[in-house]
């Protein structure tokens with residue numbers, strides 16, 4: 001029981017055998033989604049929510065990536081697999097869950113080689129039940145300061161575990177109906193040996209910019225300086241511990 005890997009002609013797949021089986025490659029095909037998910041329209045580059053057996057899952061495709069370097073090896077994808085964006089995100093999610101951090105459960109990842117030197121990856125995670133992005137919530141209603149503090153302390157927990165989130169914006173934070181936060185979208189993120197204060201602060205500053213931008217864009221967006229102070233002071237208190 002656990003994570004298994006296999007290769008097909010042009011692809012490599014890793015999957016959690018407690019959720020899906022060795023035939024899970026079908027879940028990476030648009031045709032399967034068109035035939036089986038309620039959401040018939042599978043837009044390019046957009047996450048697709050779907051149900052598979054008793055599981056609620058999310059499928060996301062990465063933009064086509066290029067492998068750096070000039071060496072054309074037969075096994076180029078295999079040897080560079082650990083460095084592909086999709087494999088890195090999958091493994092980061094695994095590692096963060098082992099650290100007890102609230103992130104979605106990674107279910108499967110697939111990387112297809114597009115010879116000579118490109119590849120395309122896709123990731124399936126478990127959908128966080130009863131959740132909306134912080135962006136969606138704030139367009140709808142305010143979040144009280146106790147919750148903003150909780151979010152600040154949570155971001156600090158990730159930083160204490162040396163997790164760097166490359167794009168910590170309000171759409172990459174989920175809030176559940178019972179008031180729990182999850183961080184998602186670790187594309188281009190990393191778990192460092194030691195996260196510098198500068199990089200940690202850059203994550204927090206990125207979130208602030210995203211909230212300010214949303215506030216300008218939406219006529220009704222429930223975010224105030226007071227909310228930010230609650231987040232920031234809880235963050236500072238938690239990292240000082």
Ligand SMILES: Nc1ncnc2c1ncn2[C@@H]1O[C@H](COP(=O)(O)OP(=O)(O)O)[C@@H](O)[C@H]1O
Nearest residue numbers: 047058060104125126127128133171172184185
């Ligand atoms: N595990 C998940 N549970 C619930 N919603 C998710 C999950 N993963 C992604 N989403 C939703 O899909 C959106 C896009 O996913 P994300 O991983 O942020 O990819 P990207 O921003 O690169 O398109 C998120 O903003 C969120 O609304």
Ligand SMILES: [Mg+2]
Nearest residue numbers: 171172184185
């Ligand atoms: Mg995102």
